Amino acid sequence: MSTTATLTSAPTSTEPVVARAAPRRVTIGGVLRVIGLGAWLLITLFPLYWIAITSLKAPGTISRFPLEYWPGELSIENYRGLFEQSNFGVFLANSAIVATTAGATATLIALLSAYVLARFHFRSRGAVLVAFLLTQMIPAFIALGPLYSMMSDLGLVDRKFGLVLVYVAISIPFSTIMLRGFFQNVPDALEEAAMIDGCSRLGALFRVIVPVMTPGIIAAFIFNFVNSWNELFLSVVLMHAESNRTIPAALNGFISTFNIDWGSMSAAAVLTILPTMVMFALASKWIVQGLTAGAVKG
């Protein structure tokens, strides 16, 4: 399988060239670059810092002057309240189950459709692509009412399975388009060879091509996961029981008629952001690499 080996390294091969160490020399451009990078890092992280600090202030000190940039006493009261007064652990688990299942299923299905859309010419190919792209332009709110009726007729309201189905459907178009770009960059000689060796097409796809495309597949999965993890409106409408609630819906619940519970809200926000942030941090290399290798060549 020497072909595979060379190909796996193909996407990374662009990097070493870029990475050549320049002689250490202080230039104006270099200084600007460092300042700019530092400034943007500050701007990006400050809101996160602020929400984290807010979540660690004791209830009652949040709206107190002067504002504390580093609270005199750190308190985990907001977090304790979150888990004691609501089933936040259950909500986290629900979101994790739904987003993982929907993300994985959508990525798999998109992998199949992206494959044929990249490899074969057939009359309706353009139509399928346009139909997929069109879904990106239609505001989801049009479909909310009819979707609810349909799910209710199918007995899928208030079931994680139902929510997963809807999230899969929403995720498929974009990830298909994305993955199609990756396939176009993998030479078809690869799977031909495998098929001549006796693999079925599906076998060739999963045994030969998929390993080469790992970065792209991870990127697509994370994209789908994040979208499902964050989705609010459908989750609120389709899931009723508290035991089925997802995190965005729970967050929305901190805005009650009387007040916005900023303490609980910020604690919940931190717990919502952390998993996706960690995931993103671990995979950010692959995401850039995946996109380099695929979607946007040209």
Added chain:
Amino acid sequence: MTAASTERPAAATAGGGAPGSRRRPAFRARHGLTILAFLAPAIVFVGWFTYYPMLRGANMAFRDWNLWDLTSTPFIGFDNFATILSDPVFPTVVRNSVLWVVGSLVPQLLIGFALALALRKRFRFRGVYQALVFFPWAVSGFLIGMLFRWMFNAEFGVVNDLLGKVGLIDAPIPWLADPTLAMVAVIVANIWYGVTFFAIMILAALQSVPEEMIEAASLDGAGKVRMLFSIIIPTISMTLLLTVLLRIIWIFNFPDIIYAMTGGGPANRTHIVTTWMINFTQQGNYGLASALGLCVVGFLLVFCAFYLMAIRKADQS
């Protein structure tokens, strides 16, 4: 949008010639069944859970469909469209939508580009840096809206506090209560959110710029700025243009931040088309909401067509 599928010259394997002419045996044989079977799950899902409800929803656009009175939902032709177009709020919403898209997109593109250029060369901790600055992309729009609503809070918001500490303001600014500043605030939030996407896409595209070209140019004594405009931008222009198009569609259809921060207020000054649509659904008037949704689709289709035509023309000349 069809261009998106043909716009990749690098993808020679799927070249657009006559079907089968340059195909190798494995791809030339008739594969109707394979194609169908591989596509089926995707088509079933998208058709069933997206298109079917959307078409049923579109039907409401031509009916007097108000949840508060469903005793009769008569067909009323294009009345809903007429109601929307003649609504005194409509021009404001259109103006806001343009402001929202342009005001968010241009800074996102510029900052994203700068960030990508700065990240192009490897440096120590680049991986860590990347992971840190890319994270806004993973946060939901609703949550970002709430976050910035808290920071822009007039009395207890950190933005006013910081501005006051620096000495730029004497009295707290009621950000979200002022018609102009409210728009500024929601756009700032959106810029913060969207820079990442551009940075990732452009960074990815930058890696397709052959290093030899850059080296050759720098040997010729070309300055950094000239290099940017004569080599880098032309090379990745197609990616840039398509990314911009995707973002326009996406930002246009993105109500979450505004919904969470201002709900479209004050006095409709931050209502964009999609938040206005949410407004109609909250009134229970699904007829008007659907009609507005169809207007959005129609507008975006026309816009895309013109945009892609313009790109193609520029590409040929």
Added chain:
Amino acid sequence: MRHLRSAVAATAGLSMIALAACSGDSGDTGDSDGTVTLQMVESLTNPDRTTLIRGLLDDFEAENPGVEVELVSPPTEQADQTIQQMLQSGSGVDVLEVRDITVGPFANNGWLYDMSGDLESWDGWDALTDNARAVAEGDGESYFLPYGFYGLSLFYRTDLVDEAGFDGPPSSWEDLLEQASAIQDPSSNTYGYAFRGGQNANSNVVAAIEAYVIDGLDTENAFLMEDGSTIFAAPEAQDALETYFALFEEASPPSAVSWGYPEMVEGFNNGSTAFLLQDPEVIATIQGSDTLSEDQWGTAPLLVGPTGRAAQPLAVAGWGVTEFSEHQEEAVALVQFLASEGPGTEFAQANSLVPPIASASDDPFYSEGPWTSYVTMTENPDTYVNVTQPRDVSWWTEWIQKSDQEIQSVLLGEMTHEELLTSWDEFWTEKYAAE
């Protein structure tokens, strides 16, 4: 056939993954063992209230073996929309929160069950107040039993009023303007009035107008005068707006343009504003305040107009049963349980509402502290006239959004008071003419 096989395998594999990963869902309302499961939906959701309701439901379940109640609590912002979707689909709800705003449309669409037959034999009827009975009887159909009433009263800071040199809280809108302006001191982050400029801003504007036109007001439909014209066309409405909007100009934080319920309550709660016009529900919130101590605040009756009288637009909400419920008998029993003396009083007290239960007003709970202003209002029905607003019309939500937006336009100086009144007068005149 290799292609077919692999394709089938792929599809089957995917469905398996999807299905396997999703097992362990909560099942349907299973009736196999004879247990009846009722689905109950609330709409004015907040965490404390949800806990309270759950406690009452547990009591109900204990009293009624074989009946289980599942409580659905959508986030307030999304609740009405969610409930409408559920009702429209015709399944999944047995008992629901019905408000004066929603009862008309819901009944009109055939979604609510008429309980009048079941109430004839209900032994809890006699325990209700007259107001509550009137609501329950409706126009001949009983679509819901009230859990309580919402009426406005003025929350004020006793210490700030004192420091500013006033003897007591304001009694009229003019007094309020005077006191609030005197207290206003932006440099020390102290403001006079927690002005409502955001969501539902219309409610307080209308309350002010009604106080000024009270002498000619149609109490059955408090948007109309006795002669059938709208209150917005009355000359006194102009004066009402002068005073009311002056409150914003002279005595409110500028950010109040976008203040809705949460911001207003928060503004009072954190000590930055001295006056707040709100429902009794807020009492519980402020009692739990971390910033205000008990002797720093009190409540006063609703503000009167120039003729010394005010209109109290009582709002009401309660529980009803859906027309399509498969367990109507049990559902009605649950609604009756919630409206009966013990649970009804408990709910109204914990939620700080004007109770629908007659005996509750004897409870010292209501004759002390923040509740005294409500007692004062109840004892002086000629000064504080209970009126009914036309909240059940099908265009009510349209009205709310329209009027809220126009109020913000006035606050931003883009619309005059006259234009506002003309616009509202035309809106209601046209809607009624089209009926």
